[in-house]
Amino acid sequence: xxxxxxxxxxxxxxxxxxxxxxNNFPAMLQPPSLEYWLGTDQFGRDLLSxxxxxxxxxxxxxxxxxxxxxxxxxxxxxxxxxFGGKVDLIIQRVIDVFIAFPTIIIALSVxxxxxxxxHHVIFAICLPFIPDAARIxxxxxxxxxxxxxVDAARALGFGHMRIILRHxxxxxxxxxxxxxxxxxxxxxxxxxxxxxLGLGVQEPTAAWGLMLQGGAEEYAESAPWVAVFPxxxxxxxxxxxxxxxxxxxDALDPRLRTE
Amino acid sequence: MYKYTIKRVLLxxxxxxxxxxxxxxxxxxxxxxxxxxxxAGEGSFVDPAAIAACQADLGMDxxxxxxxxxxxxxxxxFNLGTSMWTSQPITHEIGLRFExxxxxxxxxxxxxxxxxxPMGTISAIKQNTWIDYVVxxxxxxxxxxxxxxxxxxxxxxxLITTQAWFGTPWMPPIEYxxxxxxxxxxxxxxxxxALATGYRYSAVATRMTRSALLEVLREDYVRTxxxxxxLEKIIINRHALKNAMLPVxxxxxxxxxxxxxxxxxxxxxxNLNGLGKLFVESVTNHDFTLTQALVMLVAFIFVxxxxxxxxxxxWLDPRIRYS
Numbered sequence: 001x002x003x004x005x006x007x008x009x010x011x012x013x014x015x016x017x018x019x020x021x022x023n024n025f026p027a028m029l030q031p032p033s034l035e036y037w038l039g040t041d042q043f044g045r046d047l048l049s050x051x052x053x054x055x056x057x058x059x060x061x062x063x064x065x066x067x068x069x070x071x072x073x074x075x076x077x078x079x080x081x082x083f084g085g086k087v088d089l090i091i092q093r094v095i096d097v098f099i100a101f102p103t104i105i106i107a108l109s110v111x112x113x114x115x116x117x118x119h120h121v122i123f124a125i126c127l128p129f130i131p132d133a134a135r136i137x138x139x140x141x142x143x144x145x146x147x148x149x150v151d152a153a154r155a156l157g158f159g160h161m162r163i164i165l166r167h168x169x170x171x172x173x174x175x176x177x178x179x180x181x182x183x184x185x186x187x188x189x190x191x192x193x194x195x196x197l198g199l200g201v202q203e204p205t206a207a208w209g210l211m212l213q214g215g216a217e218e219y220a221e222s223a224p225w226v227a228v229f230p231x232x233x234x235x236x237x238x239x240x241x242x243x244x245x246x247x248x249x250d251a252l253d254p255r256l257r258t259e
Numbered sequence: 260m261y262k263y264t265i266k267r268v269l270l271x272x273x274x275x276x277x278x279x280x281x282x283x284x285x286x287x288x289x290x291x292x293x294x295x296x297x298x299a300g301e302g303s304f305v306d307p308a309a310i311a312a313c314q315a316d317l318g319m320d321x322x323x324x325x326x327x328x329x330x331x332x333x334x335x336x337f338n339l340g341t342s343m344w345t346s347q348p349i350t351h352e353i354g355l356r357f358e359x360x361x362x363x364x365x366x367x368x369x370x371x372x373x374x375x376x377p378m379g380t381i382s383a384i385k386q387n388t389w390i391d392y393v394v395x396x397x398x399x400x401x402x403x404x405x406x407x408x409x410x411x412x413x414x415x416x417x418l419i420t421t422q423a424w425f426g427t428p429w430m431p432p433i434e435y436x437x438x439x440x441x442x443x444x445x446x447x448x449x450x451x452x453a454l455a456t457g458y459r460y461s462a463v464a465t466r467m468t469r470s471a472l473l474e475v476l477r478e479d480y481v482r483t484x485x486x487x488x489x490l491e492k493i494i495i496n497r498h499a500l501k502n503a504m505l506p507v508x509x510x511x512x513x514x515x516x517x518x519x520x521x522x523x524x525x526x527x528x529x530n531l532n533g534l535g536k537l538f539v540e541s542v543t544n545h546d547f548t549l550t551q552a553l554v555m556l557v558a559f560i561f562v563x564x565x566x567x568x569x570x571x572x573x574w575l576d577p578r579i580r581y582s
Contacts, residue, residue: 097277100558102517104524105538109285109554112542185403192405193524197539212408227415231408238403 047225051233053206058237061122061191061201066183069126073133074176078168080134081141082150082160092138095131103128107190111199121200125190133179140172174252181248185241192234208234263573271562278558279551283327286547349552352537359449360526360533364518366446366453371461372511378461379468379507380500386473394465401462410455410528417451452529456522460514467510471503478502505575512568516561 194200195209
């Protein structure tokens with residue numbers, strides 16, 4: 001399912017039957033038909049095309065935000081474990097502070113400070129993932145720090161950055177990948193929530209959360225398809241990525257396997 | 260136990276102060292302020308002197324450290340000041356909405372506890388049967404589904420079913436109904452948003468119950484209990500479930516704290532005038548004092564919930580107390 005979604009996002013230009021951003025007022029709020037498989041929205045835009053292009057937005061933001069979040073967390077976590085002592089203590093307290101806020105509150109604050117451009121939205125979404133990732137990576141890196149090869153690298157005169165990135169980080173790749181894949185779904189959900197509040201991706205870009213905001217409630221009764229399909233797309237995508245994440249976890253970390 | 264509790268309470272303060280610094284700093288980065296927004300509106304020209312007077316009135320011309328001190332001092336003395344936008348005392352603004360958000364949070368929690376613990380238990384006992392698969396699909400779907408979409412679907416479902424059954428579409432009341440005056444009306448209003456948020460919440464708790472119970476069921480003492488010939492019911496209820504509850508309590512605690520923030524989106528769907536909506540409004544109005552107060556309130560609830568969970572943990576499990 002994840003693969004077919006990715007294909008859908010990449011080849012959106014070829015499969016989408018209509019232009020997702022062009023208004024077509026004569027064809028407003030049409031029910032699903034042969035011409036418009038999923039119906040049209042209040043601007044006469046084809047919902048199927050918008051759902052397909054929405055996959056592109058969602059996957060792009062999901063991958064980039066989860067990737068940046070997990071990678072930053074990886075570096076911070078390993079550094080925190082490597083230096084130990086005061087640095088570790090300070091980093092952990094800062095992480096405590098960030099963890100004390102619900103993800104949506106952090107994301108909303110960032111977007112309201114910096115505005116809703118795409119890179120700000122991505123930044124807002126990846127920020128809440130950093131402390132979690134840093135904390136998990138740190139606990140794994142602490143064990144690695146005790147292995148003599150880190151001391152050996154120090155003795156050889158390697159710099160801190162080199163030891164952290166070249167010697168320690170590769171050994172915590174398993175938890176890193178687990179966090180990364182688990183976060184993609186969450187990132188997509190968060191993006192949808194932000195867009196739904198009107199503070200994420202902006203019109204006329206096709207984004208699932210945005211499609212739900214644009215009149216989905218007003219037309220709920222007369223045109224339920226406007227509200228149903230984008231939400232279904234979000235749910236199925238996140239569902240797929242969660243299963244994918246569980247699979248990655250089972251493959252990489254036998255201890256966590258429940259069966 | 261005393262020593263542990265005191266240590267945990269003291270650990271709260273650095274987190275809260277850190278949160279205060281973070282939110283205070285972040286808000287000062289926003290270009291534009293409430294005065295410009297209120298007077299200039301959409302691009303019309305305003306006398307700079309009027310804006311300066313307004314800023315002085317709100318204390319925004321003072322040195323940034325003075326402002327910060329006022330904010331911290333106010334927070335610890337429960338004097339949160341007045342909203343920069345409406346000029347109402349913040350405690351009044353929050354008080355209006357707190358009750359509503361708290362009720363939704365409580366209904367959602369009760370709902371999810373009632374659902375998740377039995378479902379998680381059954382799923383663990385009947386591991387790898389069709390019951391287990393149904394429960395697991397249900398819970399993975401709950402984590403994947405955005406709560407605001409579920410909210411829209413609930414409204415849609417209500418409209419359609421009431422239309423079909425009674426002939427007229429019915430919607431939950433929009434004006435807030437006081438639970439002491441009209442408990443039924445209140446419930447009919449708040450149960451829907453609570454369901455929408457509670458589903459996700461129960462999904463998380465169900466998964467946790469299931470995996471915790473599966474782990475405990477493999478322990479030696481459960482085998483001993485079985486060998487003694489105890490009834491399966493007693494083994495599960497008395498021996499296994501009690502020990503499996505620890506991680507579940509944590510999850511429920513943390514989710515409860517997050518519910519206050521998670522309501523931001525759901526309140527928008529159901530048009531409820533709660534804390535989440537107030538937060539979005541205060542952010543868009545550049546109402547610094549109100550945003551600060553709300554963020555600190557959320558952080559405070561989270562820290563206190565964590566504290567309660569930790570103390571509860573220590574009470575349940577003596578090993579934590581003495582380590």
